[in-house]
Amino acid sequence: MPAKSAAQQKAAGAALSAKRGDTPKGRLKGASKSMLSMSEAELERMASTPRKGKPEHVRN
Template sequence: MPKAKSKAQQQAAGAALAAKRGETDKSDLQGASVEMYESMSESELEEMASTDRSDLPETADDD
């Protein structure tokens, strides 16, 4: 299962998960969260959104 590599990615996954569950409108999503909503299952989003943020960088480095 995917793990978030940055706080921004974890937050985007959380937004996509909320939309997937019907808690927010899909039209409220922006950027990466739209792509996550369309390409990932609810269980994948849940796994990524539940990643512990304490040791994550704000954004991921481009490798």
């Protein structure tokens, strides 16, 4: 599932970093903290989404 906004893509990147052990999990907040339950493959797909043309935030 690709990211729908730049903020979602950034949060996925932060969660992926924590999942791989590069960043302590305790430093995560908000959306990135809730994304830890996703698989590494799902996070990789979201984090690798190009930001060009994506809005910064999307209202649901």
